[in-house]
Amino acid sequence: MNKLNTKNSEKRILQLKQALDKNLEAVNQEIISRLNKSIPLISDIGKHLINASGKRLRPLLTLAMAAQFNDYSKKPILLAAAVEFIHTATLLHDDVVDESNLRRGKKTANIIWGNEFSVLAGDFLFAQSFELMVETESIEALSCLASASCKITQGEFQQMQIANKPETSQLDYFEVIGKKTAELFGASCKSGVIISGGNIEQQNASYDYGFNLGLAFQIVDDLMDFNNSPNKMGKNLGDDFKLGKTTLPIILAWQKSNPKEKQFWIKTLKELNQEDNDLSIAIDIFNKYNIFNECKKKTEEFISLAINSLEKLPNTEIKNHLIGLANESIERSK
């Protein structure tokens, strides 16, 4: 089950999307219709973000988990739209907090409309997500996603607190990305099982799948900040580095660095006294200590945990796609 056969896995997300094609389209329609009901400017900002968003990964997880219980009804669709709204709201506020100007190859909303509209549009999407959840009439699903929302903001706070600190422990780092990224992956999955009537064991298993997938996803995202290959996410290369964000490769490199290299990290990340060449120097240090490979191993560990968690869920074709999707996230890092 946990064998990491990545052959042809890059097509798995497409297969999953095809299998859930109608429901995913219904999620898109739900999103557009909610945005259209709001005032025009919110609608514009929302659509900009939603269109810029590529994968619809989180709503796809909600739909897939429901589909494992043969539930293709309206309620998982509402939850999936809610999950995408929460995710989009956090992106809007993240870009304000980070003062970003590019996301997924498009100008960020704060650059086009200004910080004030980005803050308010994020608030609207977040509030709208709860209206969607209310319509499912499931307190349990609401509880699951409200709790994740709390943890996301806590994780973002903690991320700011470990910024410019390459000496951060792995434990602290995993706590941050657990809250900031993995919780919503976990809750997207779990809420799909809750709404479809899965039992507690199945709910927890689906959460574990999503949570571990989320951790792997974030590590791959960390790596892409240093990846010279054509960047599939449209993220600016070195964006995190320029802000002095503490990511896994940096933590691992700091631990192995000699005094001279530590001086470099202090200058470039703690003091943010960066020169043009610093990103290349950082990558050289990563290569010297084989850091990318170490990160990849960590990713594989989490993917393995994610796939193992699926054992407690029904054996369906959708489950095969979920296994493939997990394997695919390692492919992203290559």
Place this chain on the structure above:
Amino acid sequence: MNKLNTKNSEKRILQLKQALDKNLEAVNQEIISRLNKSIPLISDIGKHLINASGKRLRPLLTLAMAAQFNDYSKKPILLAAAVEFIHTATLLHDDVVDESNLRRGKKTANIIWGNEFSVLAGDFLFAQSFELMVETESIEALSCLASASCKITQGEFQQMQIANKPETSQLDYFEVIGKKTAELFGASCKSGVIISGGNIEQQNASYDYGFNLGLAFQIVDDLMDFNNSPNKMGKNLGDDFKLGKTTLPIILAWQKSNPKEKQFWIKTLKELNQEDNDLSIAIDIFNKYNIFNECKKKTEEFISLAINSLEKLPNTEIKNHLIGLANESIERSK
């Protein structure tokens, strides 16, 4: 019932607080305990805001409405804390959007901690409010407050859209303050009745009370921007004016202004080309056209509607305090 006897009414909010003393203290404890459970920085920002907040008016309304149905249980306390969290979250984000530096006589969080922490702390409080609501297990109360949250952000968007436009119609203005301010007053009341088992007619009556009280409250707040008397809210005098916010006195004055005065409004509010003396000139124009009195009449109309709405609710001592509280809000404007 709707006679506006304001004699001794300034003590009404105190009477209401005394009548609900234990429950209000339980709300405070709930708020502090939730903040303490979060990470220290969020806790600090939250406490700064919560301590700066004076009246606890919205949670008081929730508790009062529940008390009318003799419900002094845990659930209205949870909802009241949720309402205060929503309100506090909007204040945090408002101050980021407005770039304010003073609220209720204290430095704003964005000045002390920076915009990024204010955005995230607002998000946390908002998410936490939904966790509190979930604990009441009432989808109806959740729905009521989720809907209000959506409208608040829409109202804030629309407020930005009518900024620097003294030619705004009263209708547009009332739509904005209805969403931005009055909705949460209405929902604070209605959710209290919902959770205590009041029927639909009573739910709607309590909403009408809160909504109209909220409209009156906002007009009084508008007036206080121009009020030279010691400012009970600790708001900076002329703050709204400096931003070119479109408030009721400005809309009414614009409609009556002669061409020369209109030129003044265009220069100072549309073009934000303000000189030191402009606030005094604005106040002179208000006095010339008796604008403050006209605003006060509008306030009285809404208070009258609010008080009339209470007829459908049980006759209790709490109801007398609610009538007094409504009358008191006119006193604030004197």
